[in-house]
Amino acid sequence: MSLTTIAVNQLSKTFGHHPVLQEIGFEIRQGERVALIGPSGSGKSTLMRHLVGLTRANRHRSCCVHVLGRDIQRAGKLVSASRVERCRTGYIFQQFNLAGRLSVLTNVLVGRLGRMPRWRALLGRFSAEERAMALRALQRVGLAELADQRANTLSGGQMQRVAIARALMQEAELILADEPIASLDPRSAREVMDILKRINEEDGRTVVITLHQVEYAREYCQRAIALKQGRLYYDGPIAQLTDVRLRALYDNAGLDELHRPSATPIPPATLRAAAG
Numbered sequence: 001m002s003l004t005t006i007a008v009n010q011l012s013k014t015f016g017h018h019p020v021l022q023e024i025g026f027e028i029r030q031g032e033r034v035a036l037i038g039p040s041g042s043g044k045s046t047l048m049r050h051l052v053g054l055t056r057a058n059r060h061r062s063c064c065v066h067v068l069g070r071d072i073q074r075a076g077k078l079v080s081a082s083r084v085e086r087c088r089t090g091y092i093f094q095q096f097n098l099a100g101r102l103s104v105l106t107n108v109l110v111g112r113l114g115r116m117p118r119w120r121a122l123l124g125r126f127s128a129e130e131r132a133m134a135l136r137a138l139q140r141v142g143l144a145e146l147a148d149q150r151a152n153t154l155s156g157g158q159m160q161r162v163a164i165a166r167a168l169m170q171e172a173e174l175i176l177a178d179e180p181i182a183s184l185d186p187r188s189a190r191e192v193m194d195i196l197k198r199i200n201e202e203d204g205r206t207v208v209i210t211l212h213q214v215e216y217a218r219e220y221c222q223r224a225i226a227l228k229q230g231r232l233y234y235d236g237p238i239a240q241l242t243d244v245r246l247r248a249l250y251d252n253a254g255l256d257e258l259h260r261p262s263a264t265p266i267p268p269a270t271l272r273a274a275a276g
Contacts, residue, residue, distance in 0.1 A: 006027065007064070044227055087115055141165045
């Protein structure tokens with residue numbers, strides 16, 4: 001039986017007087033590949049930030065976020081974690097978060113800082129073995145030949161692949177990708193999704209991906225967790241995420257007759273437009 005990688009219970013978050021997440025709860029098992037979907041403003045990115053302790057939940061005694069065998073936060077309080085434990089989760093941002101003036105190789109090596117002795121990390125002293133490891137990570141994402149190139153000369157798709165290589169350099173057991181293809185052209189988006197799928201299947205890493213594009217969720221993920229207006233709307237196999245359910249999920253995008261079981265299936269182009 002696979003282990004639980006993520007467990008969320010009674011998670012709520014309010015900004016000012018606006019509830020963004022309301023009593024969210026779910027579990028993700030080791031090795032799953034999960035799409036986190038929902039309309040813009042449904043709370044997807046906020047939820048992802050809670051999973052790595054970048055955002056603190058509302059204070060509630062039953063609230064808990066448990067990741068890779070440890071509490072990230074409990075009852076609205078963040079739990080201190082060691083540098084090595086934080087490195088077990090790789091976080092991939094929509095805007096890549098690379099140091100543009102540094103080389104591609106150096107950006108990948110940065111992923112190793114949390115696993116190095118502090119003095120070497122502060123001085124940026126990387127061993128030959130670590131450099132070889134970074135090159136192997138770049139080879140896995142198809143960019144080894146660009147190792148010496150400055151990061152700010154790359155295309156958006158190439159930058160995102162460097163960010164994935166950086167997560168590989170961390171030896172992250174869990175990869176959280178927050179809208180990793182939102183700003184990419186279709187070809188680059190598919191390359192990024194192919195890489196994330198291979199990492200999941202070949203390495204057994206748990207992968208959670210926030211997506212606006214429903215067709216990518218259906219093609220690349222086994223399970224969907226859907227949020228609507230800050231609440232958990234759907235959690236189950238991607239194959240059971242029917243067009244009727246998608247109509248109801250994206251009803252604020254202007255789709256008609258959302259709750260009628262006999263409704264005609266939505267054309268793919270309409271689904272893509274509704275998903276943003």
